Amino acid sequence: MLEQVLQTIEAGRQQSLAGLTQLLSIPSVSAKPEHKPDMQRCAQWLAAQFAHAGLDAQVMPTAGHPMVLAKNQHQAGRATVLLYGHYDVQPVEPLDQWTTPPFAPTIRNGAIYARGAADDKGQVWAHIQAIAAWHAHGGLPVNITALIEGEEEIGSENLETFVRQHQDDLHADIAVISDTNQFAKGIPAITYGLRGLVYMEVKLTGADHDLHSGLYGGVAPNPANELCKLLATLHEHHGRVNIPGFYDAVEPVTPPERGEWSKLPFDEKALLAELNAPALSGEAGYTAIEREWARPTLDINGLTSGYQGPGAKTIIPATASAKVSMRLVPHQDPLKIREAFTQTLQDRCPKNIKLEITCHSHCGPVLVPRAGRAMQLATEAVETGFAAKPTLMRGGGSIPVVSLIKSVLGIDTLLVGCGLPDDRVHSPNEKFDLEALHSGTRTVAVLYQKLAQLKG
Amino acid sequence: MLEQVLQTIEAGRQQSLAGLTQLLSIPSVSAKPEHKPDMQRCAQWLAAQFAHAGLDAQVMPTAGHPMVLAKNQHQAGRATVLLYGHYDVQPVEPLDQWTTPPFAPTIRNGAIYARGAADDKGQVWAHIQAIAAWHAHGGLPVNITALIEGEEEIGSENLETFVRQHQDDLHADIAVISDTNQFAKGIPAITYGLRGLVYMEVKLTGADHDLHSGLYGGVAPNPANELCKLLATLHEHHGRVNIPGFYDAVEPVTPPERGEWSKLPFDEKALLAELNAPALSGEAGYTAIEREWARPTLDINGLTSGYQGPGAKTIIPATASAKVSMRLVPHQDPLKIREAFTQTLQDRCPKNIKLEITCHSHCGPVLVPRAGRAMQLATEAVETGFAAKPTLMRGGGSIPVVSLIKSVLGIDTLLVGCGLPDDRVHSPNEKFDLEALHSGTRTVAVLYQKLAQLKG
Numbered sequence: 001m002l003e004q005v006l007q008t009i010e011a012g013r014q015q016s017l018a019g020l021t022q023l024l025s026i027p028s029v030s031a032k033p034e035h036k037p038d039m040q041r042c043a044q045w046l047a048a049q050f051a052h053a054g055l056d057a058q059v060m061p062t063a064g065h066p067m068v069l070a071k072n073q074h075q076a077g078r079a080t081v082l083l084y085g086h087y088d089v090q091p092v093e094p095l096d097q098w099t100t101p102p103f104a105p106t107i108r109n110g111a112i113y114a115r116g117a118a119d120d121k122g123q124v125w126a127h128i129q130a131i132a133a134w135h136a137h138g139g140l141p142v143n144i145t146a147l148i149e150g151e152e153e154i155g156s157e158n159l160e161t162f163v164r165q166h167q168d169d170l171h172a173d174i175a176v177i178s179d180t181n182q183f184a185k186g187i188p189a190i191t192y193g194l195r196g197l198v199y200m201e202v203k204l205t206g207a208d209h210d211l212h213s214g215l216y217g218g219v220a221p222n223p224a225n226e227l228c229k230l231l232a233t234l235h236e237h238h239g240r241v242n243i244p245g246f247y248d249a250v251e252p253v254t255p256p257e258r259g260e261w262s263k264l265p266f267d268e269k270a271l272l273a274e275l276n277a278p279a280l281s282g283e284a285g286y287t288a289i290e291r292e293w294a295r296p297t298l299d300i301n302g303l304t305s306g307y308q309g310p311g312a313k314t315i316i317p318a319t320a321s322a323k324v325s326m327r328l329v330p331h332q333d334p335l336k337i338r339e340a341f342t343q344t345l346q347d348r349c350p351k352n353i354k355l356e357i358t359c360h361s362h363c364g365p366v367l368v369p370r371a372g373r374a375m376q377l378a379t380e381a382v383e384t385g386f387a388a389k390p391t392l393m394r395g396g397g398s399i400p401v402v403s404l405i406k407s408v409l410g411i412d413t414l415l416v417g418c419g420l421p422d423d424r425v426h427s428p429n430e431k432f433d434l435e436a437l438h439s440g441t442r443t444v445a446v447l448y449q450k451l452a453q454l455k456g
Numbered sequence: 457m458l459e460q461v462l463q464t465i466e467a468g469r470q471q472s473l474a475g476l477t478q479l480l481s482i483p484s485v486s487a488k489p490e491h492k493p494d495m496q497r498c499a500q501w502l503a504a505q506f507a508h509a510g511l512d513a514q515v516m517p518t519a520g521h522p523m524v525l526a527k528n529q530h531q532a533g534r535a536t537v538l539l540y541g542h543y544d545v546q547p548v549e550p551l552d553q554w555t556t557p558p559f560a561p562t563i564r565n566g567a568i569y570a571r572g573a574a575d576d577k578g579q580v581w582a583h584i585q586a587i588a589a590w591h592a593h594g595g596l597p598v599n600i601t602a603l604i605e606g607e608e609e610i611g612s613e614n615l616e617t618f619v620r621q622h623q624d625d626l627h628a629d630i631a632v633i634s635d636t637n638q639f640a641k642g643i644p645a646i647t648y649g650l651r652g653l654v655y656m657e658v659k660l661t662g663a664d665h666d667l668h669s670g671l672y673g674g675v676a677p678n679p680a681n682e683l684c685k686l687l688a689t690l691h692e693h694h695g696r697v698n699i700p701g702f703y704d705a706v707e708p709v710t711p712p713e714r715g716e717w718s719k720l721p722f723d724e725k726a727l728l729a730e731l732n733a734p735a736l737s738g739e740a741g742y743t744a745i746e747r748e749w750a751r752p753t754l755d756i757n758g759l760t761s762g763y764q765g766p767g768a769k770t771i772i773p774a775t776a777s778a779k780v781s782m783r784l785v786p787h788q789d790p791l792k793i794r795e796a797f798t799q800t801l802q803d804r805c806p807k808n809i810k811l812e813i814t815c816h817s818h819c820g821p822v823l824v825p826r827a828g829r830a831m832q833l834a835t836e837a838v839e840t841g842f843a844a845k846p847t848l849m850r851g852g853g854s855i856p857v858v859s860l861i862k863s864v865l866g867i868d869t870l871l872v873g874c875g876l877p878d879d880r881v882h883s884p885n886e887k888f889d890l891e892a893l894h895s896g897t898r899t900v901a902v903l904y905q906k907l908a909q910l911k912g
Contacts, residue, residue: 031767091769097665154767181671195670199768207731212882213755214651214853217783218695218747219727221737224756224778225691232688235681239674271675275663279808281677291674299669300680301771302762307779312611312655312816314781315757322680323763325770327673352735360768397670398770426668426771 001137005445008133013438017112019049020125020437023087024105024114030065030088030154039065039150042087046148049128054135055146062158065150069169072144079454080143082172082411084401085124085179086152089116090426097428110434117432119425123178123417124148126437130445141452145170149401155199155361156400163408173454174374175405178444180395180417182436183264188386188443190378191415193293193394194402196328196365198338199301202227202345203321205354210306210315220316221352224305227320233348234298234324238284241298241326243344249331253286253294261289264391274422293394297327323360327396334362363400368412377450378414385443386418416447457593461901464589469894473568475505476581476893479543480561480570486521486544486610495521495606498543502604505584510591511602518614521606525625528600535910536599538628538867540857541580541635542608545572546882553884566890573888575881579634579873580604582893586901597908601626605857611817612856619864629910630830631861632903634896636873639720639849644842644895646834647871649749649850650858652784652821654794655757658683658801659777661810666762667772676772677808680761683776689804690754690780694740697754697782699800705787707823709742709750717745720847730878749850753783779816783852790818819856824868833906834870841899872903 009016028042029035043059043066050057050070057070065088074080092102092115100106102115112122127146134140147170151157163170180191204223211220236242266289268280282291291297301324306317328337342357349355369375370392382390395415402413418440424430465472484498485491499515499522506513506526513526521544530536548558548571556562558571568578583602590596603626607613619626636647660679667676692698722745724736738747747753757780762773784793798813805811824831826848838846851871858869874896880886 031765031769091763091765093763093765094666153769195673197670197770199770206737207733209883211731212853213753213757213781214653214783214851215748216731217651217753217755217852218738218751219736219744219852220731221733221735222755224759225687225754227759228684228687228756228778229691231681231684235685275667275672275676277663277677277808278810279677280675281662281806281808282674288675292671295674297669297673298681299673299678299772300684300761300776301669301769302764302773303680303683303759303776304764305756306758308758308760312779312781313757314653314655316755317758320756320759322684323768325669325768327670350737352733352737354734395670396673396675397668421671424665425671426769427665429665 002446002449004137005133006442008136009129009441009445012129012133016129016437016441017434020112020122021105023121023125024112024116025103027103028088028116028150029091030151031091039088043068043150046087050146053128053132054139055131055144062162064158067150067162068148070146072140074143077455078143079451080145080172081448081451082170082175082405083127083144083146084175084177084405085127086120086149087124088150088153089119089121090153094428099429111431112434113429113431115430117430118419118423119430120152120179122432122437123419123440126178126418126440127444129441130448133445134448141449145172159401160404163404167408170409172409172411174451175411175413176447177399177402177413177415178417178440179399180415181419181421183391183393185420186388187391188382188388188418189391189393190375190382191395191417192368192370192392194366195396195398196332196334196363197325197398197400198328198334198341198362199323199325199360200338200341201321201323201358201360203319203356205319206316207318210318213314213316216316222316223353224317224320226350226353227305227322230345230348231300231322231324239282241296243340245340246296246337249333250296251330253290258290262287264289292396294329296329296332299325301325327398328365330365330367332365334364338362363398364403366399366402368415372412374412374414374451374454377453378416378447381447381450382416382443384446386439416443418443458902458905460593461589462898464592465585465897465901468585468589472585472893472897476568476578477561479577479581480568480572481559483559484544484572484606485547486607487547495544499524499606502543506602509584509588510595511587511600518618520614523606523618524604526602528596530599533911534599535907536601536628537904537907538626538631538861539583539600539602540631540633540861541583542576542605543580544606544609545575545577546609550884555885567887568890569885569887571886573886574875574879575886576608576635578888578893579875579896582634582874582896583900585897586904589901590904596904598904601628615857616860619860623864626865628865628867630907631867631869633855633858633869633871634873634900635855636851636871637875637877638892639847641876642844643847644838644844644874645847645849646831646838647851647873648824648826648831648848649786650822650855651852652788652790652819653781653854654784654790654797654818655779655781655816656794656797657777657779657814657816659775659812661775662772663774666774669770669772672772678772679809680773680776682806682809683761683778686801686804687756687778687780695738697752699796701796702752702793705789706752707786709746713750714746718743720745748852750785752785752788755781757781783854784821786821786823788821790820794818819854820859822858824870828868830868830870830907830910833909834872834903837903837906838872838899840902842895872899874899
């Protein structure tokens, strides 16, 4: 039967691409209120596709953007798979850096270019295509519950409530998420570790209105000056984060991992060319792979203050603010890190400046057991799908739902993603490789068959 | 004769106010292209008033808005005064914060409310009224050349060219500008010092596009992190600017100045209430007045980087930039300071970050000799005009034309202004005190007589 399913996938490649183009044309930017109707439209479109693939699908409201929930007819005694993905995408700014418009999907160089192409619409689409192919041959060999969220890019604010409310509905033996990368083109991978995230906003206020910098310079507090000083204290030399207690719970990179990772074909020159930057950056004493996969960071994601137009305006700004996020590694606790960050800024902020700190989101780091049965089955599926043995790797990003699934539903997650490291997710000119789409669709089709072995 | 001139001014108060109301009704906003016809109309209106006051007046085109140039019949052997002012005004936004419309001049609480009331139309008008009063009694006792500009609020782009082209025409013994303030209501002042300005923009670039902060955090250079670190190095503890050589040419505050200034009725509580801030700021070891008038500063005027919208976007920004300006005091050289600033940032910027520095504008600080004959005459004029001894003060702002007049025409400028510190220039509800208008008109009428003593 698998052979026929894979043939159906092979025969449907053009049709698959046409469907993905439709999906990528919907500007489902969860962060922007003006896209609320697009979010609804995207959820409806996906539900229709799941229905077309033989599942009972519904669009379910939340306090924010809706969820798409789809299931086949569950049969007792069969393994149950929880598929999680998201249909929302990052904002597209800066728009002028896109070669083609972000919601006019365009194929060039063997890839499809659009916002959300790899993150995560293309990968969700691979699953829908695989499920549809099984549907053409009698249906999936497992019970499936697919939960496709619309708020992943804005912190999944309503996900935990939803998962807790539908705990019974979502019960499964294993979860599958395709929102990660291959190690490189031609080197497929399964991800067993992810970093956590704490995303903060820091706002400093001096006077309650902008002031003439001549008449008040040297007299009135300048929150932009103070913001820079304050944020500059958050790193030591050599790239270490300078927040008391920050490294207390960090698990050191083990010698076996170091050994494995050092053998991976990491191409620093190619990375520098991709970034168009003269040199890499980061904490001293660790390789680039170690820094991305196993070391925590603190990055300023945005700065806003005063006059930002062309030319000059001689003001002391009333306010200055920054978006600051930290990536966490096992076993840092996001709540403790948030507290340490807040306390540190409060301690260091001068008293003539008003300091406001808010948290936009937080999630814990993840480590999936490498030795389990599910991991073995996934490895076999990737090997068939990509015709290459997968690398076991970690990732520098965060998928908050993984720790949520573990803590609320008690199950592990297989991270079987097929993006490429140069897909420019969250950046202008995001793309998804067409070979990755095809091999990824094959892989997850095989994976559903393999995971049937978890029962019986 | 002076007595009769002052009686004419006294008798003409209502008429003066009616004229000023007309002038303030013309929306001469130089920054807005749609006001180009209003600029022309305002210049024509002023030229007609100068002609009415007995001067030969013409509206002279520039590459931007026109100049008004007016002269009486110059007589050999008489002192020549160059009067500079400007008829253009700041934009009026935010419009909803005006109690009465900005170009519908309204009298309340003993003041006239309108955009440009104090800055600088009301003060130019005082001169025109004084000249007209002298005209009614045989004409001014000095040669006058009045140059009223239409681009002061947008950087005086065409002024230097105009002054150089008309150098002979503008030759004078002394310049007079009324575009400064009294120290406080009832405490008239002559300003003898102004700060200079160097306004820079600093742009840092890491990768050539925004990056996912998970996938690249700890690996790619972050220009926002580096911008904060770099700008934080520009101040030492206690508010001193940390640029090598920055203070080399700074003239210390002299003990006599310290003594004088410490006796001025500076009201810190009122200033804090105006700012709605908990405490003032600035360099340790100096009073607020000393810091504003006689100490240089470095202020960030704007910060721009990465994501500035609502919520979270997990990116490492491609670029981060800042507007940074420095107020200079005698005898700092703006070109040397610009060079030191640039060199310092180049030295301190890490090599994996691209640094671009541009200069938006620069002008030198001003110190008018306090002991000179002209200053003595101006002091006597204010004393008669306001019936109060003037305070000799400095200002924290910059009036670039003063150093232009010094460098091109070789003459000093008397800054005899009659605004009040709470006139809200550049802000909604700008006003000009009616007593200041009257006393200011008297003062400049006396000043023209006094300055005749510079010759013969």
